Amino acid sequence: MSEQDPLLEWVERVAMYLARDGVPPIAGRVLGWLMVCDPPEQSAGQISEAIGASRASLTSNLRLLTGMGFLTWRTRPGERTVYYRMAEDAWAVVVRKQIAGLTSFLDITRDGLDLVGPDDDRAERIRQAHTTFEWMAKVFQNAPLPGQDA
Secondary structure (H helix, E strand, O other), X not given: OOOOHHHHHHHHHHHHHHHOOOOOHHHXXXXXXXXXXXXXXXXXXXXXXXXXXXXXXXXXXXXXXHHHOOEEEEEOOOOOOEEEEEOOOHHHHHHHHHHHHXXXXXXXXXXXXXXXXXXXXXXXXXXXXHHHHHHHHHHHHHOOOOOOOO
16 A cells, blocks of 8 residues: 555545536546645646546546636746646635525526416426525525634
């Protein structure tokens, strides 16, 4: 058993946890690896070697994670290699985006209720979604940000 095996087992747990929410396994492994790797900045080649992913699948997953707000990248003077790392406050940024999505879905359910009318049989199904998302939006709206006291 190599020294890195426990880290890679943990990385796999991160990947499997995120896969429940539709995150591709490679993206989950990248994210897990960048949470525990040393140094914290890694090239695609280093990440690929560590998690055993092909460069082709790695490229699209790095792009996905960067677009989601999890990763940042940079080059170093005189080098063409791109280095990736976890974005500052990545988890808080991504969760805030998801919370904003709750609000936009409330707009959609509100429009759906207007469209079918409050007494239509279909309205109850829309109302269930609306009530749930309204509740979640209120909970998050009143919750302190990470690192703040309640």
